Amino acid sequence: MALRIFANGLQVVAVLALAPLVRGVVDWWKERIQSQRGPSIIQPYRDLWKLFHKDEVVSTESSWVFRVAPYVVFTTPLVVTLLIPVLTAYPLAFAFMGDMLGGGFVLALGGVWAALAAVDTGNPYGPMGASRTRMVGFLAEPVFMIVFFTVSVVAGSTIPYIVQQRWVASPAAFFEPAHVLLLVAFLMLILAEAGRLPVDSPSGHFELAMIEESRTLEYSGPAAALVKWGGAMKFTVLILIYVNVLVTPWGLARGPGLGEILAAIPLVGLKVAVFLAVLGIIESSVAKLRLYRISEFLGAAFVTAVAAMMTRLF
């Protein structure tokens, strides 16, 4: 039991430490695909280091919400990390504390606080970004629900550790349409939720076109670092749910030994790196959608998810 709690803590530490690297790697891939040189993959760590050593400025117009929000944004992905398989294929100490639906709610909590904080400041761009993120959020919500319904119909459970075992039972189970269409729908969701390209440009700094980034314009110094780090962790958690629960549990530790669990870190890292390469290709080949076309993008995701459920249900 003690080891399981330790392993659970270890996976939180792993996500905490490696999340900025995920950001760095996806940028690195994109630069390579677009044949540019770009910053090194450890640039996000340098950014965080720099921000933590700067002074913080807080608007006199803002209330306590603005000050609390960075901590909520920073901690909610860590809570979700306790619930999902990061390094092990068997459930750890807190695995049954909440299912995928619960994890989704906890992640959404961070988003709500970020939006509240953006409205709290007097900055005109903050509320605009907040309302846009909410729009993307409420369009993504039904897709999330259908994905979870399909998962629960197929696997008989929404506990991520149980779901992941379902798809590798046989190659036929892996290639069944419900699974593959689910993968497509969830990929579109990740693009929307993490503010990646067809929905939102992660590297764009033009305020009128921003969605995700403009919520955090008012933050400076350590608070900005926490918000950035929290965003990177949310992105990492979504990717881990995708590659470890929905795609495959391959490469995860099967035994209880500490060495095996540590050996899973590079293997899972490899899977994530492959996923990020695919993401880089997607992001380099599509243009940003106009704001009112986002509903069409997420409508397509919804239709895909419902098609996945239909092929299974009837």
Added chain:
Amino acid sequence: MPVGPLVGALNDLACGAFLLTAFALVVVRQVQECLWVFVLQSVLLASSSFLLAVRLRVPDLVAVGVLTLAVKTVLIPWLLRKTVQEEIYARRELAQLVTVPASLLVSLALAVGAYLLTTPLGTATVGAGRANLPIGTAGLLVGAYTLAVRREAVPQVIAILAMENGAFLAGVAVAPDLPLIAELAASFDVLVIALVMGLLTRALHEHVGTTDVATLRTLREEPAPWSPS
């Protein structure tokens, strides 16, 4: 290792992707994209018939698949490009009669309807090809919907061909051992339909200068030169 379930799952997957291409045909905005989605749909149809040939041990279905590939992914795109070239390569946005999200929801409702309609008939295709009948029917209905909401001639031609694809997808599972000559005749039919409609579109384009069928409101006969009036 038994390959049966895997082949069955792959066939279901081809059907699922087929359904997505049917949805995509409703919403794409460029004529060229329409054509590419149609080609992809035909490839999926062909792969479904190949997989069913393996699963049900019906060698005829291989010929059906090859025929589909030859006619629908090579000949028909080539014919359409020959007859209505400037329409295919036009870089303009197609007008949507119904907004995209609404169209998607209607298509989804049609697909659910197709499932509800064909589930009682499921005994005909129990086991392999279980997904073909409902998804083929859904392809047919969604194709008809596409035909109704598209207002340009070339996408409408593609919608008719997509309806035919849907009927075929259901057909290969319901009647896998149909005589090959029937399939051959159907494929030839489709080819002729594509040619005739392509030429008609071309004539329309030459006469009116547009292929936007929404502006065709009245039917008017040319006064014949020899008429007594």
